[in-house]
Amino acid sequence: MLQADQVEELVCVISALDRAALAHQILEFRAAFPVDFTPEFLDSQSVERLRHLLFAMCVQAQHMPGLAAATA
Numbered sequence: 001m002l003q004a005d006q007v008e009e010l011v012c013v014i015s016a017l018d019r020a021a022l023a024h025q026i027l028e029f030r031a032a033f034p035v036d037f038t039p040e041f042l043d044s045q046s047v048e049r050l051r052h053l054l055f056a057m058c059v060q061a062q063h064m065p066g067l068a069a070a071t072a
Helices: 004-014 017-027 038-044 048-059
Strands: none
Touching: 004 048, 017 038, 017 048
16 A cells, blocks of 8 residues: 555656646556556546546555656
8 A cells, every 4th residue: 555655746746747648657557457548538538637547546556656757
């Protein structure tokens, strides 16, 4: 399970991502559970919804993905 400081860091990192970076992170996300979002679906979602989806995926997978490159 993610620690409180990791959750806070995750929220900060995800909030700094733009639409393109969010969509890329969601499409490239690797998890033990099925993730099947199409680029068309992601394009139809608000930025806030994309942030929520990525956050939920990270929490469910219980790990911090490699987001450092996406924020650079």
